Amino acid sequence: MSTTAKLRVIFDDLTVRKLILPSGIPSTLQDLKLVIQSTFSTPDGFCLMYQDVEFGGQLFTLTSIEDVQDRGTLKVVKVEPVIVDLCAVEESDGVSSTSLASQDTILLSSSSDESPLSQPWPRNVEIGETKEAMEEERVVLLTEVKKTNNEEIIREKMEKTFSYRRLEVVNQMPSVPDVMARWPALFYESQVKEEFKRITTIHLDQTFLTKMDLYTPKLLTIFKTKGGTAGTKINSVLESLSQKQIYSHDAVIRCLIHFLGESAEELIKDYQDVSKDVIEQDIKDHELKILVLGSAEGVSPTDVIIVIDEPPSLSIYPSPLPLVVPGQAVTVQCEASGFVPLSLELAWEFVGADGKPRALGQGSVSGHRQALDGTYSQSSRLELDSAKLGLGRGGEVSCVAVHKGGTRKAKVALNVIGVSAPSIEDSMAMVAVALGLYGLIKVFSWTFSSAEREVIKEHALP
Template identity: 30%
Template structure:
């Protein structure tokens, strides 16, 4: 059941709509609020108590109800003051010594995965008397999407000295630096920084890095290049290829899956059937957690089959699903099981809440909250665009919009807007949605068993809305009781990521809208149709 909350954030008041009702935990509610209203800092929640008329700390979601008021309070960071000591740390603390000058601050568990953010943290640790304590992160997963602009890391000491002197000379005389002395270190460091975000960068991403480098250090531009950084693009492209070969020797699964030894005889070509992120996945094929093996995580999967039979066991299920994420991705990407087989092995994944969690692990984006928030944000402008459309398409759009009553609820409007979007893009809602009468169950079962990817809606004669809305993939009912067509579209998109499925060709523009416009994933790759629509929305 849909819930609404009044949210107080600093000096503004916002309305939060939760299509699936109140979340199960306070942490989930906090995540939805941070994504919906763009709050980057850590915070905690207070709720307005009706008995005392004052705000109290929110510990459980059952302390609030529909249309209650909550307040967002930004948490004060914990600061650790560091003071110099008379004797070295190693002489006063037992254990192995650490060479901080040669140790990288890493974001993915090994020195190969160091990030610019981690390096700046290391620099502040050695140069300042105070540092902010950050929460621990899993060493096997990425936590950031591709940044824009790309942050240029700090290079080796001798390289930084050379760049500093070249900058001074460039300001005085305009002379450019011949990068022969520092080229190797620059390209090596940049390749590691790129891998912290993506293993197989696209040409546009490589161009972003080269452009950011020459913007920060203009004396590195190449006078004979049409862009000024074409040579750096080629160096980075070759270095990334060599770096992946190096990581392959260390057994990194994200690049090991494309080794020629692991391909079938028919696909033993380096450029054929490459398994890599294609829709802005951040964690496409992560390595197993430290201390875990395929056998140990398989035992956790078997334990999960028992846990899902218990009542009120969401916390344990969520924890096991998080621990077995790498094992599940390895199975999906490398083994490519059928939906029926995978559904039998991982039934816990085929719940709306777990699809949201899995989508967040893969992309770092909160699925339903952002999907619905962006859809609601664009609805007024889309209505104007649809109503201004003429011709045969305009008549089809008007026929859909006339289904709305005088004061339609938000769920109905979302359903109609998505159907109008599909028509506007030249695709048919019937290719995605199949409606059935609840009296004809036998025909419905036979029809759904033949569907490759479809949303079904069972219309009841005794109720105004549908009695059931669900998703079918490869003839298997993977989701039921989703409530609305819009939510089913959202969950179907999440399943395409969780199961590594390709978009249906007849619906590629619709799924592109879901991905790039509503979830803002990989917005650099847009078809002409979507680019035109986006321009009208932002006009």
């Protein structure tokens, strides 16, 4: 007697059905497709994909019935038919459609419809976006992320520059601060999900919650066997939900934290009917915390706040600085971006030839700007006048950002020319140049003098 099999069938993001097979899994892939068609009234023209547990549940095209397992997951993917409208085209070398037809060639009649599919294939096909064009799009994105209510434009441009960004990350392997500076939108919650989908073709939220639901029964069984202090905390969480007979994702995560020997209280803090001022004050006292806001115990939370102290990324413009002469002023700007919370102190330092740091003040500090991901940015501008500030022959100019998440520093070199007496090396070089010029002058002088004497002699002869 065959064993009844069950399959989870995904049709789209909102439609997931259960398929019961009383006779077990069919022996052929075609029979399985016929069962799906008859059970769910699925129109013809689709292919099947299956989740492979060896690759973390990623989807693969189903080509063998051996890959279908009981309680496995399949996805129905509609295959759109490809319609090609061919038409006869006059060739430039004089070969007409009539002459082609006479050579046992069947030609389809041209359509009267002037749609693009009925037109000849263009001879010059434009190739995709260039590297320079993609870099221009990236620079435009840096401006777009500073605007409000701009999620759709950001999404479109992030989608357009995906291949360029992916190539950069894989080949150059930049640091996280560099990625944040070049692609700040990549750290938005919405774009984290979108980028995950672009790379894996999997919905992050849906996949995570689906997997959690799949493993929740087994996890609950394991949780209930835990003893000691961790077991007591786990039972307290489960008992608070036992009356509703519903184990929420929140409860499973809390139990998992306790099961692993960690303290959920150190990571998660619950608020019930607490004023906004109290919450804002508590945020200042935490560097990493998940705040769960609710109106009453046991009720689904109304909001969740994740507190992360993120230090700023610093950039100095222009870099490198141009050469300056005494009395000439050059303006330098420091840009701090991607930091939370808001509190930030910006200052400038200078280190000369003596190696001692010297404070140059805060400069002209701008107001803060908040990006769509909730992080802040701020800038400081400083006018460097080597004569007024006593910067000598130059040195190293630094922008220092002091933040709750850590201190960051960016540096740039300042070179001042024509300030003091030349060094020994410079003096030797100038002497060598002077001797060379002197020798050259002597050669020209000797040559012209000899020529002049010859001319005098010729005129003196009778």
